Amino acid sequence: MTDLTYADYLQVDTLLSLQQPRSSGTADRAVVLAEHFFIVAHQSCELWLKQLVADLDAVVDTLASGSASGSGSGAADLELSAELLRRAGDLLRVLHEQVLVLERLPLRHFVEFRPFLGTASGAQSEQFAGLARLVGTDRRAGALYEAFTAAAERSGLSVAQVCRLGPGAGGLHRVAEALLDVGDGLWRWKVAHLGLMSRMVGGEQGTGGSSGIDYLIRRIVLPFPELRSQRGQVHAAEFAGSTG
Numbered sequence: 202m203t204d205l206t207y208a209d210y211l212q213v214d215t216l217l218s219l220q221q222p223r224s225s226g227t228a229d230r231a232v233v234l235a236e237h238f239f240i241v242a243h244q245s246c247e248l249w250l251k252q253l254v255a256d257l258d259a260v261v262d263t264l265a266s267g268s269a270s271g272s273g274s275g276a277a278d279l280e281l282s283a284e285l286l287r288r289a290g291d292l293l294r295v296l297h298e299q300v301l302v303l304e305r306l307p308l309r310h311f312v313e314f315r316p317f318l319g320t321a322s323g324a325q326s327e328q329f330a331g332l333a334r335l336v337g338t339d340r341r342a343g344a345l346y347e348a349f350t351a352a353a354e355r356s357g358l359s360v361a362q363v364c365r366l367g368p369g370a371g372g373l374h375r376v377a378e379a380l381l382d383v384g385d386g387l388w389r390w391k392v393a394h395l396g397l398m399s400r401m402v403g404g405e406q407g408t409g410g411s412s413g414i415d416y417l418i419r420r421i422v423l424p425f426p427e428l429r430s431q432r433g434q435v436h437a438a439e440f441a442g443s444t445g
């Protein structure tokens with residue numbers, strides 16, 4: 202048997218065959234390079250989204266499994282959930298950087314290859330929609346929050362109690378903190394994406410046919426509202442206590 206190589210293990214040839222600028226053959230080298238840059242940034246986002254959604258799906262399964270509460274194997278499940286959530290928070294930092302790096306896309310080159318995008322738009326990203334369903338919005342709890350509240354209930358704790366107990370709530374506290382890291386990470390990504398979009402196309406419509414800026418602004422919300430408000434209550438209780 203021949204030794205497995207780096208290229209074989211990672212299927213590098215297949216991976217590197219997937220960047221096909223549509224402006225190739227009709228535009229200047231700098232424009233084709235810019236489109237290549239645009240494709241690499243988007244494909245990298247999709248790859249990291251794949252890991253992110255798989256990690257968060259695993260968190261939902263682990264928290265919902267019934268053992269993710271209390272001590273013993275339940276405690277191990279909570280720690281695994283917190284670890285996966287912290288990794289997801291860091292992956293969102295990577296995705297944030299993928300958006301920021303596109304600020305180095307020269308506008309004059311983007312203008313030249315943009316017609317080749319047709320009606321293709323990031324708004325059609327199925328993996329991003331999956332991420333949005335997991336995380337939820339400021340009005341609708343996603344699968345992650347539902348699984349977290351179910352795990353807290355099984356431990357006999359409400360979300361308010363988890364917030365009040367802080368580190369005393371153990372694994373549930375660490376999961377709650379990491380959920381906020383994920384929610385804030387997604388919010389930060391959306392803000393960076395709005396900035397990129399507005400400097401690239403201003404008030405123009407998006408290729409997906411949306412109004413562009415207004416559409417994206419409406420979608421920038423802070424997930425996990427109950428966790429946020431319960432943390433606020435901790436301040437209120439502390440303040441009332443200290444003023445007697």
Ligand code: HEM
Nearest residue numbers: 242246322323324326329398401407408409410411413420
């Ligand atoms: C020059 C760079 C970019 C521009 C001008 C841009 C523009 C837009 C616009 C105008 C929209 C609104 C939908 C539409 O009408 O098309 C949108 C949505 C979206 N774009 Fe981008 N985008 C850029 C880069 C990226 C990158 C690097 C990603 C990473 C995958 C991305 C992912 C998305 C997603 C997921 C949405 C839906 C957002 C939501 O539903 O909140 N975009 N983009």
